[in-house]
Amino acid sequence: MNKNIVIIGGGIAAVNAIKAIRELDQISDIHLIQNENYYPYYRIRLTKSLFEPLTIDKLMIQKQDWYEQNKVHLYLGREAVAIDTEKNKVSLDNGTELEYDQLLLANGASNAIPKIEGIEKSNVHSIRKLSDIATIRAHVADKHVILCIGGGIQNLEAAWAMCSQGKKVTIAEFQDRLMPRQLDAKASEILQNAVKSNHVQILLNTAITKITGTKEANGAVTKNGRLIECDMVIYSVGIRSNTALYENTPLEINRGVVVDHHMKTKLDNVYAAGDIAEIDGRVGGLWSIAMEQGKIAGYSIAGKEASYSGTVPVTNMNAFHLSIFSIGDIDENSSDHTLVEESPDDSTYQRIFIKNNRIVGAIIIGDPGNNMLIKKFVENKLPLPDIDFTKTTVEDLIQQIKSK
Structure with a gap:
């Protein structure tokens, strides 16, 4: 049966949903609404290549001809402005109306705006879109101190990236250490020392309450009254699901649009996946979660029984001359x-977390050569050999699981 499937949003959840749909259904019409002028791209690469030569061709999740081959009707640079769930219609900002048999909400999230006086100043930035990178590049040349x-x-x-451009950088972090959700205390300490060794000032347990200056920032004030010098600010303090479009619909909205484990909302023909979706009281907020949820939503739309059972969190970061990998449950x-x-010099650190004779988490700083092997064991919940862990080193364990 030929159906009209409309997808709002152009991220990885949308792309993976299309892949899953097309595995089972090659004839239904798929309409993808993307509010940027670009084909869906890897947002997670934006800060990894802030000052590197960057073109959309290098960032695209799929090449242009993939959308043609999969018969996807693209609406680039268009915004969905209204949804009528009774008439099954989506209205766009140019007056176009798209009828749907099934609708996937995949319009993600926006960076949370902290409640800081002066956050609206012109040289205060946050990075979520390709255009944000262009804006920062256009204004950073005469800036010297970045907060x-x-x-x-x-x-x-x-x-x-700012250090690589010779800028003086200060990091203000509300918590008592860096990356506490991905690293244990020792790994955070190693990271903190590496950051400081590159002449970056770190202010932990620090809340910014005000950004000073008239039109442009020329400093910031902490909760305890300390003045921080800066002439550009970049903030990243979490995300907020883009739920505004759905507030006057029958959809259940909490932190995100509430879905079940099939990624279906309370309406039988409406699904949600990625940063817009809330499942079991949580919004994912990770690329890997959006990938899996998009796939499950696509299968569900196409009529295949599929259920989201969670995604193992994975973090990769290469910065400050460190390679950092974190996966799974790192709660000792x-x-x-x-x-x-x-x-001894803190250039390498490895910690493997084991429960019920399986690797449930790991932190690796240094050589990434075994990261994919560890990832395989964590994600697939593979049993370990019969080992006395009290007499085993990380290297011994790696060698044994390599031979499995």
Whole structure:
């Protein structure tokens, strides 16, 4: 049966949904609404290549002809402005109306705007779109001191990029260490020392309350009254699902659009996936989660039984002369054993978390050569050989699982 499938949003969830649909259904019409003028691209690469030569061709998730081959009708640079769930119509900002049999909401999230006085000043930036990179590049040449509000992955990569341009950088982080969700205390310490060794100032347990200046920022003030010098600000303090479009519909909205494990909303023909979707009270917020949810939504739309059962969180970062890899559950209190190896100069650090004779998490700083092997064991919940973990090193474990 030929159906009209409309997808709002042009991220990885949308692309993976199209792939899944086309595995089972080659004839239905698919309409993809993307509010940027570009084909869907890898947003996670933006801060990784802030000052490198960057073209959309290098960033695109799929090449242009893939959309033609899969008979996807693209609406680039168009915004969905209204949804009528009774008439099954989506209205675009140019007056176009698209009728749908099934609708996928995949319009993601926006960067959360912190409640800081002066956050609206012209040289205060956040990175979510390709145009944000262009804006920063266009205005950074005469800037000397960059304040990064938030010490997560995105801002650490941005800080590293600014260092590479000879800028003085300060990172203000609300929590008591860097990347606490991805790293244990020792790994955070190694990262912090590497950042400081590149002449970056780190302010932990620090909340910014005000950005000073008239039209442009010329400084910031912390909660305890400390003045921080800066002439550009980049903030990254989490995300907020783009739910505004759905507020006057019957859809259930909390943090995101609420879905079940088939990625279906309370309306039988409407699905949601990626950063817009809330499942079990949580919004994913990770690329890997959006990939999997998009696939599950696509299968569900095409009529295949599929259920989202969670995605193992994976973090990769290369910055400040460190390669950092983190995967899975890194809470030592929920593990039966942890294996740790570290070098005296802190150039390498490896910690493997084991529970029920399986690797459930890992932190690797240094050589990434075994990262994919560890990822395979974590994601597939593969059993480990019969080992006395109290007498085993990380290297011993790696050698044994390589031979499996």
